[in-house]
Amino acid sequence: MEKIKNKSFLMFVSLITICICILNTSCEKDTLLDITPTDRFSEDVVFNDENLAQSLVYNTYESLRRLTNPAFGGYDGITDIMLWSRNISGYYPDPINFQDGFRDYIHGDISPDNVENFAGWGSYYTSIATINSYFEKIEGSTIDPDKIKIMNGEMRFIRAYLYFDLIRLYGGVPLVTTSFDFADEESLQIGRNTYDEVANFVVSESNLAIEELASAPEVMGKITPIAAKALKARMLLYMASPLNNPGNDMSKWSAAETATMAVLNSGKSLTLDYTQIPFKTNYQSDEIIFARAYNATSRIYQSDINFMLWPSFGGLGSNHMMPTQQFADMFQMADGQRITDEGSGYDPQKFWENRDPRFYSSIMYPGSGPFNFKYDDGTVQFRRQQNYESITDPTGVSWNTEPFVNPNYPDRNTGVRTFGFSMAWNFGSDGFTYADKVFGWPGKNAITRYNVLKFIDWNNIRWNTTSDVPQMQLFFRITEFYLNMAEIKIALGQEAEAKIYLDQVRARSGMPALTSSGVQLVEDYRKERAIELHLEDHRFFDILRWKIGSETIGQPIEGIVESFMDWSVLTHQLNEPGGAFGTLSFTFGSIANQYPRNWDDKLYRLPIPASEINRSGEKITQNEGYNR
């Protein structure tokens, strides 16, 4: 009996031993709970490894606000030149439901409670904190100091750009350059710095970055010393502008002039064909100072240029941005006359005739085209012309109301029609005719009757998940600095020199030299700038710094409110061979379905978010004109 018991015990012990050994194959490991995570890098590793530190820097590039933010083209969609329509459920825009923030802004409802729908705040500071922490942790790193110098320059540029962007939205903001300790609650409460303090910081940091980046490789997509020069020059122009320079201190203009000249002398030049600037084939263009490229991996899905800007007909495009009549009217006649000039030959019913060549690469208008359309998988191609309408109701969808004068539409009662139109409405079965109505469905898309053309790549498909559609976000290109210089020269009273810079830009597109002066020159310059830089996120900020909100953002948007096709007079004026078209006529006016605009001068600066004021222990003060 004793024997059996001993045997049992021995058996028990040996079984346990076997079990434990099966389980803990890592017997040599000293402590079970001391685990080094295998799904992340520790701080020590990152800041002593050249490649990892560089990765941290490259990740920070993404914090530069994309032009697709908050809408493609930045804030252009709430200015006088573009009308933004919100894409409410993925595919089609609704003219009345502006993106909440946009609606609140133009209606004057923007407030400390809702400003974060309109512009970022916290996201800027998250990136700034990352950069501040980078500068603290890179101290004492074992990485080659020359490499660190370049990375420092990149980080410094990004931080300066973020502050530049913040102050053009909010005015002075808290200037944070060191890390906070979340455990020390009192240290978290700070106040605002002035606009000039932050702006001067941007300038001085840009100067440092120019030096630090001196040996940076000049590859596209990488921040270069020229980019830092461009940031400094643009910052100084903003500082000299009426909004930020109420006393019109001429030394500020002079400072801007010097910095801008440095950019113009940096070796960049105007590209000959400006319509090709945005495409990837010209990615390495001389024109571009700093742009961020995207590909299938790094882009934000469905923020592709083609997806955002394609005219929506059927489900194929989003048509987020529509040019306005105000914009269309900015284009001069081909001979340099304004359309309002006597004897310009401008005919509103044939408004497309004899215009500035840039008109045809900027605006898609009724009857223009045809353009290539490809199905999203690239398998089917067909061509479409921009719309005309067969009915008198400008917004209605009942495309089949009497008189059934369009030979391509079926008679409701007999069902007879000449154009094969599927019950699934978003494709046409022929290759050479038009979309069924306004470009878009069910007729509410292009409510100005214009679509944009800039940036759209007709050789590519609209969008899909894999294809490498052209993607580029322009931050600085040389043309802007020709225009900036013209503005500076006008401000300094040197009109002749100003026109030298303007005419170089105009000449590239085949436009004759300007002849105006004085107030007229300022107006011509501003239109020239709007035309050249539209959809590049300049117009909104130009309006703010020029303080011209009430006559631009404050005015109702105009467009073609009615286009009518008279089928009794058939022409071949607009079509490809074989098509039959009637004669189009247009009525212009203010767009009916747009959100009312109430300009107030407080809107030159956005309100600081209310929660930030509360969290700062009221140390942060509100901008003028807003509650608290």
Place this chain on the structure above:
Amino acid sequence: MKFKFIRQLLLMSQFAIIGFLVQCLTFTFLLASEVDAQKNQSIENIYLTLEMKEASIKDVFTTIEGKTSFSFAYKRSIIEKNKRISASFEQESLANLLRYISKNTGLSFKRVDETIQVNKNDSEGSFLEEFIDVLADVEISGKITDENGDGLPGASVVAKGTTTGTTTDLDGNYKLTVSEQSLITVSFVGYKTSEILVNNQSVVDVQMELDAQQLEDIVVVGYGTQKKTELTSAIVQIEGSMATKTPSVNLTNSLQGLLPGLNIVQTAASPGFSNPVINIRGSNTFRDNAALIVIDGVASADFEGLNRLNPNDIASISVLKDASAAIYGMQASGGVIVVTTKRGELSKTKVRITTSSSFQSPTRLPKLADALSFMKALNDKEVLDGLSPTYSDDDIAEFTSGRKTSTNWMKSYLDLPIYQGKYDITISGGTEEVKYFVSASTANQNSALVNDDKFKNDQNNIRTNLDFNLFEGLEMGLDLSFRSKTSRVNTYGTSAGLDLASNMNPTFEAFIDDDINLPTNGDAYWSPVAVSLSEGFQKWDTKIYNGKVNLKYLIPNTGGLYVSTFISKIHTSTFRKNLVTPYHYFGKDLITGEIQKIPSILAGTWTYGVHDYFDQNVRNTLHVQIGYDHLFNNAHSVTVFAAYQDMTFKSNNLYAGRTEYNTYAIPELFAGVADTDFFKNDGSSSNVATQTFFGRASYDYKKKYLLTFNFRADGSAIFAPSKRWGYFPGVSAGWLISEEEFMPKNIFSQVKLRASWGKLGNDRVNPFQFLSAYGITNGAVIDNANTQGLNELGSPNPDITWEVATSSDIGMEMSFLDNRLFLEFDYFKVLTENILAKKNFSVPDYTGIILPDQNIGTMKNQGFELQLGFRNRINKFSYKIAGNVATNKNEITFFDEVPNADPEVAAYQNLTGHALGSPLLLHAVGIYKTDDEALEGATYSQARAGFLKYEDKNGDGIINSNDRYRKNLNSELKYGFQFTANYAGFDLAMYFNGSYGDFWQFGNDFNITHGNNLQYVAENSFNLENPNAELPKSGQNSIGIASDFNMQTKSWFRFKTLNLGYTISDNKLLSKAHISKFRIYASADNFFMVFNNMDKYGAVDPELSSVLGAYPMMSTYNLGVDITF
């Protein structure tokens, strides 16, 4: 390692010793005994004082038992229930006392050693016999049979009042030598204990009677079992068989409404993904509060919890609701569910086959607006928005004339009914040396989507539980189980398609010429049917391999000291294949009739091609336990153990994909194009570990006073070394009042009062937040090449540590009328501290800090649970009816708030003081009937006719975010009841459950593309003809801040399960086929809604989280057989 292990053992024993000492100190006073050995004394010489006033006979016996060492043995039936005795004895001999009772009650008494046997008295006068140590031993034998007359192996046969006893063999036979006048008791779990007088017989056969209450008697608690009557904690348990009544392939769904405090919400229903939300007693943290699921002693053994276990493998499921869960420490703050699987028993081989074949159809589908209502609603909205209406009179005439018909997209996309099947075989049995339980089951479910052969779920479960009796005192168990689940869905996943279908424009046709192979694209988003016709699919293959070895060594000659251990290794792998292809829909030319196949693209972040994901993880658990169980002096019962456990969890994952294919004929990676630009891959791994010391000491005095301590020390690798350990003590006590003399036994069968207190932990938070770390992202595109990016994961918090919940519970258990009526009541309160939360609300954004979690929140949660039931048997008819109700209320006592400059506003907007899940909402008080009215009083700039009117909470004349208040959206009451009955061969089970106080809200917009809504909304929205409508104008009708409008209390009561079966046993024909039992049954799950206050709105099943589109909740109708060989 060795050293470490020894140290751990030492630490363990320290805990055990401390526990034991505490217990001894507290309870030595109870150890004093008033009872001397009266074994050898004649009852003529034993004197006692007794006062009886209208006492029942049973009470008298109990009183005498309390004053002497004798116990009475009798059959309940011989005692006249209403007989009352009144008498008073002062130091009278026990013999005389018994004679008096005998005379007055017609009972005879026979004293055998310490037992007094009671029988009917056939003679005149009194009858009393006495035998002390004078009886001869006789050998008796016999057969113990079950209710069907089959031999019952393993039943225990004991001479009452002695230690003489044996167990029956495989055929139910036994042999025993006892004194000739003994009373033998025969007991077996699940049967009523029988007592038989030997009376010189040599053969004693007993047929046992099933005992419904007995089945519930043994309750699985953490690391052990206890008798229900000895429980000192709020633990509820059900038998596995209850879960098999519902024909659901998801075990959790079967438990709904059965246990109070166990809240199960079936938020999704699609095959393979119908994993319900389980929550015990509501929320007591604003973090993950999921119940910890322990299967056969291993925590978190299955990542899908209970859901995919085979119900026929389950012996019991017990739910630890209060501080008793503290024995599981680290993740027990949300309660613990302990699952015990079946094991082999001493018996001949039993083979059981169960089949179930079901059809399913939706419980309800949303009542969507038809074409005419939709067109009108949309036009009304547009007119009010100042737009021209979309639909002309001609368009409307198309439908009124009948030329076109309205499409109900939801119905078009469902193909009903659908099929579900379950098949199961179990083999069990055992000898003294080896016992075995082996099972295999398979279940499959199809999709409700039309044309969808991709959408299905298959499950397989295999289990082998073996027990070996190796040598004396040494037992070994070996459990191996395997489970697989293969779920396939179309590219868009489970319910996205139906969500869309519910929104589709009803004026469009769903199919060309009603041909389900020719789906249109509807209103041009994407068609679920078209997608299901495409080659694309997603497939999940999950496999879990589970192995466990346990050993228990009962150390001889120690009176109950044992050492036990188990190791468990669980290997889980998931292989997911995702084939993404373009899909096609169809169009028809009205003139030529030509049908065209049109390519479309997939929305969402899909990339065409094949994507393979492989995840695997291994969970190792080691457990060592030393314990001691002993009953001292027949009165002091002690159970102690100390244990050590550690767990390591390692996972790694791998992804590979190719994104360019010439053909999708073979959806494998190799078949993609060779250009490496289209190759993709990724992979990662992670690692966590925990280490634990714990123990428990229980003591009871005569099963009357009960006390339990437990203690647990948990170390978690995810916290910094100095903050790693959490200590979780618990204590509970019970008092069986019914055992006290003063309790009238004729009313109360059992009364118990119990209370518990304990601390429970929670470490379910992002790991390693104490470290400063960086993760990989996409960097910039530099020189046309992608670069790697690295981002800071947040500021490290070196102080991060355990979240601790302090749980208190007071409970009362009562049963009356011979245990027929029973009641259980619990009141509980949980205070949670150190809740891990980010200070996102008070730390300014301009600091840019990516905040880590900090131990800052506190919360209070309290509530009660009530269980009430009645069971009875009238001849062959037995039944049980039981109901339960539970409620809880939580309140956040500290939450990081946005500071508000206005203290008045802060007072009603701060979350502190409100329940978790109380959003800030405007209070809607009506609808503006005219534009002029919208300018009056407190209003907002957008307000117009048909817009909502709000309460100006702060009275400043403007409606803005400061007027929002906190609204509690939590469920107030959950309840359920069950009725089960048996008559002859028939058995019936009916389960009901319901909920009150949830909130739901429907939208009220109509849009031309996928913007349909409920018919009720279409008919009741504000428009110019109907300014007194119940609902505001559709579309924009508010300031753009969420409001409580449309927020309705959700209240429903469901006939959840019906199960009716008929069993044939002992049938000669069946016996020829070796069938001992044959049961045929029909059942229904989600049978019907008894009450649903959402009815009039026409929304989907109230249990689903959405209002419109979701994979519908299914009613399942089932037929099955259950055969035992």
